[in-house]
Amino acid sequence: QTVVTQEPSLTVAPGGTVTLTCASSTGAVTTSYSPNWFQQRPGQAPTALIYQTTTRHSWTPARFSGSLLGDKAALTVSGVQPEDEADYYCLLYFGVGHLVFGGGTKLTVL
Amino acid sequence: QVQLVESGGGVVQPGRSLRLSCAASGFPFTSFGIHWVRQAPGKGLEWVAHISYDGKNKYYADSVKGRFTISRDVSKSTVYLQMDSLRPEDTAVYYCAKKGTWNWVDYWGQGNLVTVSS
Numbered sequence: 001q002t003v004v005t006q007e008p009s010l011t012v013a014p015g016g017t018v019t020l021t022c023a024s025s026t027g028a029v030t031t032s033y034s035p036n037w038f039q040q041r042p043g044q045a046p047t048a049l050i051y052q053t054t055t056r057h058s059w060t061p062a063r064f065s066g067s068l069l070g071d072k073a074a075l076t077v078s079g080v081q082p083e084d085e086a087d088y089y090c091l092l093y094f095g096v097g098h099l100v101f102g103g104g105t106k107l108t109v110l
Numbered sequence: 111q112v113q114l115v116e117s118g119g120g121v122v123q124p125g126r127s128l129r130l131s132c133a134a135s136g137f138p139f140t141s142f143g144i145h146w147v148r149q150a151p152g153k154g155l156e157w158v159a160h161i162s163y164d165g166k167n168k169y170y171a172d173s174v175k176g177r178f179t180i181s182r183d184v185s186k187s188t189v190y191l192q193m194d195s196l197r198p199e200d201t202a203v204y205y206c207a208k209k210g211t212w213n214w215v216d217y218w219g220q221g222n223l224v225t226v227s228s
Contacts, residue, residue, distance in 0.1 A: 034213035038155075045205060045221050046155065051214030089155050093213040097169025099145075099157040 002026055004092055006102040011110050012080045020105045021072040022090035028071035029092065035073035036091040037066055039084075040104075046089065050075060077107075085109040112136040114144075114206050114219035121225045122196055130191040130222060132206030139187040140164065143209035146180065146191050148202035149221075156202075160209070161189060174200075196226045 003025040012018040022035060029035060037050040048057050050066035053073060063078045073092070077084055090102040118130040132144060146158040159180040160169045168180050179192040189206060203221040210216045 036214050038215075040155075045218045046207075047218065048214070048216050051210060051216070052212070057216060087154075091155075091157075091215065097160060097167075099160070101147075101155040101157060104154040 002094055002098070002100050004090060004100045004102040006088075006090060006105045008103070009106040009108065011108045012077070014080060014082060014109055016080050017076065017078045018080060018107065019069065020075045020077075020088055020090075020107070021069060022074070022092070022102050023072045024092060026094070029068065029073045031068070033073070033092040033094065035066065037064075037073075037075045038089045038091065039086045040089065041086045049088075080109055082109050112208060112217040114208060114217060116204060116206055116219045116222035119204065119222035119224045121227060123228050124197060124226055126196055127192070127194045128196060128224060130193065130204055130206075130224070132189040132191075132219060134187045134189065134206075134208070137208065140184060142211075144182070144189040145207045145209060145215060146189075147205045147207055147218075148200075149205070150199075150202045153202075158204070159191060163209075193224070196224075198226050200224065201226045 005023045031053050035053045038046040040046040049060050054066045065076050067074045088105045113135045115133045122128050143162045145160045161180045177195045182189045203223050205221045206219045207215045208217040
């Protein structure tokens with residue numbers, strides 16, 4: 001069973017920078033896993049932020065950026081805003097019809 | 111604009127069936143695949159099933175394989191999730207989501223709650 005692991009929770013001050021990571025039980029995360037990142041505010045459906053490791057959707061604010069950091073996928077939020085307080089999920093593609101979400105990171109802006 | 115609207119959720123007894131619908135609009139329905147993703151109360155996201163852009167390929171998570179069936183009606187631009195032999199652990203908000211041109215998900219529906227309880 002493939003497991004994708006994220007930090008359960010992180011706290012950041014307004015205006016600060018925070019990096020969330022996404023690790024795979026199969027080994028290093030590479031661009032071939034097409035990392036996606038999603039934001040989910042309380043009581044709302046998820047919204048897409050990043051795809052193919054680094055590409056922002058047209059609606060994604062520029063303060064969100066995706067990368068590979070060591071053997072993990074990463075989402076960095078720079079100049080954090082209060083409205084960025086939310087749950088964040090990564091998604092990795094392990095093959096056709098084999099998609100796995102991470103457990104999610106609860107980001108608190110304090 | 112892209113819209114995905116789920117319907118068909120509700121309360122159902124264990125062992126019974128339910129069919130969810132996902133009505134799509136704002137994009138060429140036969141050019142993009144659709145995923146179903148669920149979220150149990152207070153838990154994270156779990157990928158459930160996918161139907162390809164041409165309807166020929168269907169994929170399922172191990173947790174639902176053999177019990178759930180994904181299908182579509184092109185004339186109605188609607189994707190369905192037939193859920194049989196439901197279990198309490200299937201209780202969740204079910205989202206449909208549009209697949210992008212390659213391996214990404216771009217748009218999500220608002221979600222529909224399914225509760226399996228006696």
